[in-house]
Amino acid sequence: MTAKGLRRIKIKKRIRKxxxxxxxxxxxxxFRSNRQIYSQLIDDSTGNTLVVASSLGITEKVSKKKIAYRTGVLxxxxAKEVGIRSVVFDRNGYLYHGRVKELADAAREEGLKF
Known part of the structure; x- marks a missing residue:
């Protein structure tokens, strides 16, 4: 694994405490890969994933930041359909910048509180 990947894992463990x-x-x-971005709402007390959204279904030719924004809206x-209004944001060791920030901003604009 690269030094950058090890750094992200180290930060991720520190945040998850x-x-x-x-x-x-x-x-x-x-979670973001080079091409896609994925987001989940997780209940850690039971270990269940409540909601999943990803950019896999978006086939339009737009920038990665716009795809991340649409994933945040999704x-x-x-979450609203399930009745969730407030969440705890876990950036998963990534910098709060670029695609991660776009996803978070879109989720906030759609009514999630964090």
């Missing part, structure tokens, strides 16, 4: 999702306020976690809409 303090971030914990419950059924009332699940953890919104983000996860917020699915």
């Amino acid at each position: 303090y971030i914990f999702g419950t059924a009332e306020r699940p953890r919104l976690t983000v 996860v917020a809409q699915k």
